[in-house]
Amino acid sequence: MSCAELRAQADAYARATLSAAEATAFEAHLTTCASCTAFLEAAEAPPERTAALPKSVDPGRDLWPGIRERLGKSGVGRGRIAVRGWLLAAAAVLLIAVSSGVTVLLLRRFSGTAAIQQAITLSPLEAQYASAAAELGVALARARGQLAPETIAIIERNLAVIDSALAESRRALAGDPHNAMLEQLVIAAWRQKMDFLRRATALSPAS
């Protein structure tokens, strides 16, 4: 079974509507494919921030009467749809950029501009990892004061290794976006980063 086939059958597997043979092939693929495992994990547990997003985003106050007045009667229907779509897109990009940028900035790895540029080009799956990593980064930043300087040095050293590998894999994937193995390596690096952040956060005496 290929990665694409597995992802196409994910819903059917969750609903238990696959045949026994299909389910066996599905599970066999998962035992050897980190990328698909990560894909399913991400699908099962969307980050709280993403899950909490509203289905639609409206402006804080109704701006439309004023806009309609200026545009005249001809632009009514299309104008409203365009504004809503633009807001949704902006909200999505903002979420990805902010959540990824927070971890990066907290850990002082990249400049803010580079972080935001990087975030905007993330795939949806990566964006979920970035969002979750950002949440862990915030938790780690809160726990930082309770950690010994040597421990902080260990954490930063390991995160630097992971971030360097992640950046290298992402650059390669950008040049060859359909390469499944590169995608797998990028996802693996994200998993490593999240796992390391989780363990680092758990080191604080409070936890």
Next chain:
Amino acid sequence: MRSLRFISATILAAPPLLAQQKLDKRIAIAADASIRISNFAGTTRVLGWDRDSIAVSGTAPPGVHFFMGGAGRLAKLGLEPEEKSPPTSAGHLDVRVPRGSRVWVKSADGSIDVQAMTGEVDLQSVGGSIRVTGSLRLVTAESMEGDLEVIGPSPLVRVKTGGGKILLRQTNGDVTASSVSGAIVATELEPQSARLETVSGMVNYAGTVDRHGTLAIQTHSGDVELLLPTLLGAEFDLESTSGEAVVSLPAKTGKPRKGHSVYFANAGGGAQVIVRSFKGQIRVYGQ
């Protein structure tokens, strides 16, 4: 005058008030109890035995508080600094626990050593090394920087470290090992399923794979070296984006023998050996 000299000599020879405290405590506990041990001031050794009790010996350095309590199926004990600053000297805990119990140990920089248990262990250390010997139901060990060593046929092993080295020996069940920059060395393994992942560390695997088993290895920049039986029935799927895979198995048929990506079945297939690397070199040798 003579007695005064004797008293003075006795006072001078007496141990300082802040001497190490010797520990000798016991409590009764169920054979399948859950035991939590925290040691933020030294090394820890856990020994399984055939009694329904916990016995602790060792030393607590000055400024460190020893605590212990529990009954039935739950107990906790440990060494804890009384002040926020770390103690000036290290203590040691020798903890005997029912062999089949579940033990959780959290440590700062001190090593953790587990022997003669058959139950489950969950071990965490920041900078200390962790060593587990024996056949346990479950081994979970995590360190940020310390070395991890698991020896024995435990059916389920989960180990993670950052910069530390991972050594696995004689493990034959389901193994997952992960490091950031530390090497992963596996010897005398015959796993049903092994997943070894590292970012920049090397992977050195010497052993075999269960006939229906899977060996999956992934690195970013670390080299991978496999020493496998010449007649191991397995499908090999080796790929390195900018490194090279080289196979020296005499039983291998077909081509290629080297390249960025090498796929072949050896000795009729059976097990699965999958290696992925971004820029590490992959070498497969027969033994």
